[in-house]
Amino acid sequence: MGLQVYLDGRLVDQQDAKVSVFDHGLLYGDGLFEGIRAYNGRVFRLPQHLDRLYNGAKALRLDIPLSKEEMTEALLQTLRANELTDAYIRMVVTRGVGDLGLDPRKCPKPSVIIITASIALYPEEFYEHGLRLITCSTRRNDPAALDAGIKSLNYLNNILAKMETTEAGVPEGIMLSTDGYVAECTGDNIFLVADGRLITPPLHVGNLAGITREAVIELAREQGIETSEELFRTKEVYSADECFLTGTAAEVVPAVVVDGRAIGDGKPGPVTKTLREAFVALTQSDGTPIYP
Ligand code: PMP
Numbered sequence: 290m291g292l293q294v295y296l297d298g299r300l301v302d303q304q305d306a307k308v309s310v311f312d313h314g315l316l317y318g319d320g321l322f323e324g325i326r327a328y329n330g331r332v333f334r335l336p337q338h339l340d341r342l343y344n345g346a347k348a349l350r351l352d353i354p355l356s357k358e359e360m361t362e363a364l365l366q367t368l369r370a371n372e373l374t375d376a377y378i379r380m381v382v383t384r385g386v387g388d389l390g391l392d393p394r395k396c397p398k399p400s401v402i403i404i405t406a407s408i409a410l411y412p413e414e415f416y417e418h419g420l421r422l423i424t425c426s427t428r429r430n431d432p433a434a435l436d437a438g439i440k441s442l443n444y445l446n447n448i449l450a451k452m453e454t455t456e457a458g459v460p461e462g463i464m465l466s467t468d469g470y471v472a473e474c475t476g477d478n479i480f481l482v483a484d485g486r487l488i489t490p491p492l493h494v495g496n497l498a499g500i501t502r503e504a505v506i507e508l509a510r511e512q513g514i515e516t517s518e519e520l521f522r523t524k525e526v527y528s529a530d531e532c533f534l535t536g537t538a539a540e541v542v543p544a545v546v547v548d549g550r551a552i553g554d555g556k557p558g559p560v561t562k563t564l565r566e567a568f569v570a571l572t573q574s575d576g577t578p579i580y581p
Pocket of ligand 1: 324447473474475476477478496497498499500501502535536537538
C-alpha cells in the first residue's frame with residue numbers, strides 16, 4: 290500500500306488520488322494551498338495555517354466544504370494513516386469542477402486534498418555556511434492586482450523568479466515590489482539585522498504573511514531584540530550585518546552573499562543563530578498533537 294492521500298472525504302492510495310481535467314484549480318489556478326510541517330508528533334502552528342487558508346478562501350469567495358475543526362481532523366487522520374510523526378503537509382483547496390469558462394459559479398463543489406509526506410530536509414551546509422542569493426528581475430505581484438497574502442494556486446510569479454535563481458545556480462532569490470522595495474523570496478520571507486535591530490518588510494509591500502515570519506518576530510521580541518517592519522531596498526540588504534530567510538521548509542536559514550556582495554563578514558551571524566535555535570526549540574515543543 291502506498292501513501293494515503295485525503296481527497297474529498299476519503300483516504301485513497303496515492304496512485305488513485307486524481308482530480309478532473311475540468312477542475313478550475315488546474316484550468317485557472319483557482320484555488321489555495323498551505324505548506325505545513327509536523328515535528329515530533331505535533332503539527333506546527335496549525336490554527337495559524339488554517340486561518341491563512343480560510344482568510345484566503347474568504348477573499349476568493351470560495352466556500353471550503355469543511356469547518357476548521359473538520360479540516361484539522363482530516364489532516365490528523367491522514368498523518369495517522371501514514372504513520373507519520375515528522376512530515377511535510379500540503380493542503381490544497383481547488384474551486385472544483387466547472388465548465389471551460391472562468392465563472393466560479395459553475396463550480397458547485399470545491400475539492401479538498403491533503404498530502405502528507407516524509408520531509409526532505411535542506412542540506413546541513415545551508416545552515417552552517419549560509420545561502421547565496423540573487424535579486425530576481427521578475428517583480429512580485431502588485432498587491433493591487435493580486436494580494437500576495439492569498440496563498441493561491443497561481444504561483445507563476447514565483448516560479449518565473451525561481452527559474453532565474455536556478456539559472457544563476459543559487460537556491461533562493463529576492464523579489465522586489467513593482468516600486469523596487471524588497472518584498473520577500475520566491476518561497477521564503479526575508480529579514481535583516483542592522484545595528485542590532487531586526488527588520489523585515491511590512492506585509493503591504495506585497496508578500497506572504499509567513500507563519501515562520503510571525504513566529505520569528507515573536508521569538509525576537511521575547512529575546513529583547515528590537516524588531517520592526519520597514520521598507521528597504523537591495524542597498525540596505527548589501528550593507529546589513531546579517532540576513533536570513535524564514536519559511537516552513539527552510540525554517541530559519543542564513544543568507545551570506547546577495548548579488549555577489551558578502552553580507553557582514555560573509556558568515557552566518559549571531560542573531561541568526563540565536564533565532565534559528567529558538568525557532569527549532571519552538572518546533573519541538575509547540576503544536577497540535579497527532580496522537581492524543
Ligand atoms: N513567501 C512565499 C511566497 C511562500 O510561498 C512561503 C511559503 N509558504 C513563505 C513566504 C513562507 O511562509 P511560511 O513561513 O508560512 O511557510
